[in-house]
Structure formats: C-alpha cells, structure tokens
Amino acid sequence: MRAFVLFLFSLAIAAPATAEVDITEFTTSSGIEAWLVEEHSIPFVALELRFRGGAALDEPEKRGAVTLMTATLEEGAGDMNAREFAKRTEELAASFEYDVYDDVLTVSAKFLSENRDEAIAHLRKSLINPRFDQDAIDRVRAQILSIIRSDKKEPRSIASNALDTLIYDDHPYATSRNGTVSSVSSLTREDVVAAHRTTMARDRLYVSAAGDITKEELGTLLDDLLDGLPKTGAPLPPRAEVTLTGETKVIPFETPQSVAVFAQPGIDRDHPDFFAVYLLNHILGGGGFESRLMQEVREKRGLTYGVYTYLVNKDSADLWAGSVSSANDRVAEAIKVIRDQWAKIRNDGVTEEELEDAKTYLTGAYPLRFDGNGPIANIAVGMQMEGLPVDYIATRNDRVNAVTLKDVNRAAREYLKPDQLTFVVVGQPEGLMNAEN
Structure with a gap:
C-alpha cells in the first residue's frame, strides 16, 4: 500500500504543468x-x-x-x-x-x-x-x-x-x-x-x-x-511600526565569513504598483545570476557566491529585504556595491532589455508552480488569504506583461530608499566595526 501511495503521489507531482486551473x-x-x-x-x-x-x-x-x-x-x-x-x-x-x-x-x-x-x-x-x-x-x-x-x-x-x-x-x-x-x-x-x-x-x-x-x-x-472549532480566536496584532534608519549594525562573531542581511520599506500586495516593484526586484536582486546585484557583486568583483533580494509581505508589515555573505576583508566592499546599485537603479532606472528578460522568466516560470494537487491547493489557499480573485491564475501573467518600462522606472524612483536601507552584519568585518552608515 505504501509503495502504491508513493506512486500516486509521484503521478500527482509529475502532472503536466499548466496555469489553466x-x-x-x-x-x-x-x-x-x-x-x-x-x-x-x-x-x-x-x-x-x-x-x-x-x-x-x-x-x-x-x-x-x-x-x-x-x-x-x-x-x-x-x-x-x-x-x-x-x-x-x-x-x-x-x-x-x-x-x-x-x-x-x-x-x-x-x-x-x-x-x-x-x-x-x-x-x-x-x-x-x-x-x-x-x-x-x-x-x-x-x-x-x-x-x-x-x-x-x-x-x-x-x-x-x-x-x-x-x-x-x-x-x-x-x-x-x-x-x-x-x-x-x-x-x-x-x-x-x-x-x-x-x-x-x-x-x-x-x-x-x-x-x-x-x-x-x-x-x-x-x-x-x-465542527467543534471555536467560533472566534484572539484579536489579530496591530500594524507594525517599522524602524529603518539606514545604519549598518555589526554584531561581532568569530567566523572567517561575515553574513549581512538588509531591508528597506516594501510595498503592500494590494498596491497598484506591486507588479512594477515585483519586476524591479527581479532585475535588482531576485533574478539569480542575471540580476544587477549578482552581476556587480559576484561576477565583476568576486565578492560573494550569492546575493539576493526579495519582497516580504506580512500581514502587519511590508519589507524589501536581502542577504549577502562575504569574507571578512571584503564584506564592506560588498555592502558598498549593494548601496551604490540601490541608488543607481533609483536614479537611472533599468533598461528595456532587462525588463523584457524579467517578464519572459517570470511568466514562463509561473505555470511550473502548478505541478500537482498539493501545490495547486497550496496556491489556491494563499490566493484566498491575499484576497485575490478566483481568476487570478488566468490573469496573473497579463498583469506582469502590462507593466511598462515607464512604470518600472517610476517605481524605482518612488520605492527604492537607499537612505533607509538598513544592514545587520554578523562576523568580524574589516572596515565596518562601529559603522553607522
């Protein structure tokens, strides 16, 4: 029976990927x-x-x-x-x-x-x-x-x-x-x-x-x-008041490689500009080896094996966050490059080619999420919690494709906040001890 169940589960996982749900x-x-x-x-x-x-x-x-x-x-x-x-x-x-x-x-x-x-x-x-x-x-x-x-x-x-x-x-x-x-x-x-x-x-x-x-x-x-669950539970917590001062805080820790995490204010999932910021994040640091940060921090300078950014949408707060690891004698430079790129994209924007590459990847990868009953049920319940309509799966790629270069570069100017980009570094980073900015 157990072998049969594993076989069925594998069939469910291996079902043809499709976004027609x-x-x-x-x-x-x-x-x-x-x-x-x-x-x-x-x-x-x-x-x-x-x-x-x-x-x-x-x-x-x-x-x-x-x-x-x-x-x-x-x-x-x-x-x-x-x-x-x-x-x-x-x-x-x-x-x-x-x-x-x-x-x-x-x-x-x-x-x-x-x-x-x-x-x-x-x-x-x-x-x-x-x-x-x-x-x-x-x-x-x-x-x-x-x-x-x-x-x-x-x-x-x-x-x-x-x-x-x-x-x-x-x-x-x-x-x-x-x-x-x-x-x-x-x-x-x-x-x-x-x-x-x-x-x-x-x-x-x-x-x-x-x-x-x-x-x-x-x-x-x-x-x-x-049947039998309580009708009401504890009150939900209030909206969080986030503090993002733009500082770099160092926590000493004996290790040859420092770990840095960083964040700035994000954008709510319901905001009209969400998809513009979503595409911008992919270009900035969410797109793997093709992202700006990976190119500048890893490929051009060899400062890290990986750097990435992502949008954090919590019920009570929204952040734009990321992480990088680097040798203690190089992490200060890695952080400087990240800060510089944050400001550069805000000021200069991204290119049409970068935007089209991001759209191609994100729309092409989307159907691959629907690879079985388990993932489909999980995506559907997530849509409910986010207040998305039942036709969202069918229209999601259209929303991505509708974003223009003008939209993305306006979003870069409005939502990238280099002065609020806050870092916490754990390790023995050279040149960062007691740094405030």
Missing part, C-alpha cells in the same frame, strides 16, 4: 468558505487549512506557545498516544503536516480517495481533540530549545533575528516565533491549550482542496472535520 468557490452548510479544484484522474486529494494570526498571536510573556502547540498537535490525539497516532496515519497511507509562521498556522493533508472518510476522521482528532500529554509537550519543548540554542551559534539566524529586533521594536515580529530559552522553558500545558483555543478558530479560517472530490463531498467533509 478551474477554481470553484462555495460555502458549506455550516458557513465555511472553500475553494476547490476538481481533478478526478488520480484517486488522491490534497487539503489545505490556514488560520490567520499564527505565531504573532503569542502573548508577549509566552513567546513560543503557538509554535510549541502546533508541533504537538500530532503527538497524540483522541484515544491515541503519539506512537499510536503516527502508526494509524501510516496505515491510512495519509500525510498530515502542521506548521506555523509569523502570520499563519497551516495544516496540510493528503490522502487517497478510498481512505478519505477514515483519514478525515483521524485528522479531526488532531485538530479538535489533541491530547497535549505532558510527556509529549516536554519532548517537543526539548526539540525547540535545541533549535533556539543552535540558532544562537548560526550567523545567519543571529543576523536575521537582530534585524527583526531592530526593525519591529515591540511588535511580535521583533522576536523569533520559537521563543527564547526562558519563555519556552516556562510554558505550561495550560498555555499550550490556550494557544490552541485562541489560534485555531473559525473566524480566521481559509480552506482549499484539489483532487478527486466534488463540491458536495468536500462541503460535507469540511463540516464534519471542523
């Missing part, structure tokens, strides 16, 4: 809004559940509670302990994944059509009746504490956490969702139960599915699966 939007009898992509060629279903809020719902003094709770959901449920729950999941040839991020708690389920009812009943136990046995909590807590201690010795984690603290001040984003050694060590079972109750609620739920199931079948499945 027909989404049905509907509401179940109990009021759950869901999106469905029917695909009956393989007897397999992928289901995605999202709960908005995620780790940002932690109480300040209980940081890490949502992470600990999420990681313990499958460590025993109903009348089954952790071992029994895992064994039954395997017997059903099902796959359940539970994850938490700054703004969302995710539950991903994959199961065969023939085991659908049993798999959903089993999944329901972990969502509605998790045991949260003390021995399971302590076991998972030890794993999280190990990660926290390890992150304190890893330059990239140190840099990222320090940048978050610098940017977000007292917002939940300012600290790691894993919590601290102190906060996680002091969490009680009651804290875990409270995190479950306030995080996994109907008022912040998003659902999508793809595969061998009809709208009517999915509606019944969801009503049965989610």
Whole structure:
C-alpha cells in the first residue's frame, strides 16, 4: 500500500504543468468558505487549512506557545498516544503536516480517495481533540530549545533575528516565533491549550482542496472535520511600526565569513504598483545570476557566491529585504556595491532589455508552480488569504506583461530608499566595526 501511495503521489507531482486551473468557490452548510479544484484522474486529494494570526498571536510573556502547540498537535490525539497516532496515519497511507509562521498556522493533508472518510476522521482528532500529554509537550519543548540554542551559534539566524529586533521594536515580529530559552522553558500545558483555543478558530479560517472530490463531498467533509472549532480566536496584532534608519549594525562573531542581511520599506500586495516593484526586484536582486546585484557583486568583483533580494509581505508589515555573505576583508566592499546599485537603479532606472528578460522568466516560470494537487491547493489557499480573485491564475501573467518600462522606472524612483536601507552584519568585518552608515 505504501509503495502504491508513493506512486500516486509521484503521478500527482509529475502532472503536466499548466496555469489553466478551474477554481470553484462555495460555502458549506455550516458557513465555511472553500475553494476547490476538481481533478478526478488520480484517486488522491490534497487539503489545505490556514488560520490567520499564527505565531504573532503569542502573548508577549509566552513567546513560543503557538509554535510549541502546533508541533504537538500530532503527538497524540483522541484515544491515541503519539506512537499510536503516527502508526494509524501510516496505515491510512495519509500525510498530515502542521506548521506555523509569523502570520499563519497551516495544516496540510493528503490522502487517497478510498481512505478519505477514515483519514478525515483521524485528522479531526488532531485538530479538535489533541491530547497535549505532558510527556509529549516536554519532548517537543526539548526539540525547540535545541533549535533556539543552535540558532544562537548560526550567523545567519543571529543576523536575521537582530534585524527583526531592530526593525519591529515591540511588535511580535521583533522576536523569533520559537521563543527564547526562558519563555519556552516556562510554558505550561495550560498555555499550550490556550494557544490552541485562541489560534485555531473559525473566524480566521481559509480552506482549499484539489483532487478527486466534488463540491458536495468536500462541503460535507469540511463540516464534519471542523465542527467543534471555536467560533472566534484572539484579536489579530496591530500594524507594525517599522524602524529603518539606514545604519549598518555589526554584531561581532568569530567566523572567517561575515553574513549581512538588509531591508528597506516594501510595498503592500494590494498596491497598484506591486507588479512594477515585483519586476524591479527581479532585475535588482531576485533574478539569480542575471540580476544587477549578482552581476556587480559576484561576477565583476568576486565578492560573494550569492546575493539576493526579495519582497516580504506580512500581514502587519511590508519589507524589501536581502542577504549577502562575504569574507571578512571584503564584506564592506560588498555592502558598498549593494548601496551604490540601490541608488543607481533609483536614479537611472533599468533598461528595456532587462525588463523584457524579467517578464519572459517570470511568466514562463509561473505555470511550473502548478505541478500537482498539493501545490495547486497550496496556491489556491494563499490566493484566498491575499484576497485575490478566483481568476487570478488566468490573469496573473497579463498583469506582469502590462507593466511598462515607464512604470518600472517610476517605481524605482518612488520605492527604492537607499537612505533607509538598513544592514545587520554578523562576523568580524574589516572596515565596518562601529559603522553607522
């Protein structure tokens, strides 16, 4: 059976890539809004559940509670302990994944059509009746504490956490969702139960599915699966007030290579200029070896193996961020080149050739994302959370192609902020110690 399931999963992954995805939007009898992509060629279903809020719902003094709770959901449920729950999941040839991020708690389920009812009943136990046995909590807590201690010795984690603290001040984003050694060590079972109750609620739920199931079948499945969830959860956090001063902060750390992370203000996903900035980011640092930063920092000067930028769209803040690593005696030059290119593109813009190359890549790569039921369900639920229409998949490339060179270069002037580009460097960088700009 397990070999057969792996074979079916491989078929689902290897399905022909296409951006022609027909989404049905509907509401179940109990009021759950869901999106469905029917695909009956393989007897397999992928289901995605999202709960908005995620780790940002932690109480300040209980940081890490949502992470600990999420990681313990499958460590025993109903009348089954952790071992029994895992064994039954395997017997059903099902796959359940539970994850938490700054703004969302995710539950991903994959199961065969023939085991659908049993798999959903089993999944329901972990969502509605998790045991949260003390021995399971302590076991998972030890794993999280190990990660926290390890992150304190890893330059990239140190840099990222320090940048978050610098940017977000007292917002939940300012600290790691894993919590601290102190906060996680002091969490009680009651804290875990409270995190479950306030995080996994109907008022912040998003659902999508793809595969061998009809709208009517999915509606019944969801009503049965989610009956018993709290109607409302904890209030969502407020908008973050970001602080980006343009400084370069150095954190001394014994390593032959420094790690630098950087950020400036970003742009909201709903903004009319989003696609112009999206293309601009690809040209600046998001386009791999063809990006301006990769050409200037790596290819022309050999200062790094890689430098990249990306847009960060969180529920409570938007950033334009990036990262670079370089030898201690060369990282100062790498940072200078990044700052210079940031200003150069803002002032001089990009070329028509760069824009057309970016459009060709981004529109050509887009259909490759739809390579199976799992990715399709995941993309669909993400669209829901971002407030995108059901026809977005069909129109997305048109929106990219509609951006003109004038649009991109105007966006460069308006949204690139060299004076707010803030760096955190971890290592022993020469020429940067105590630097302010």
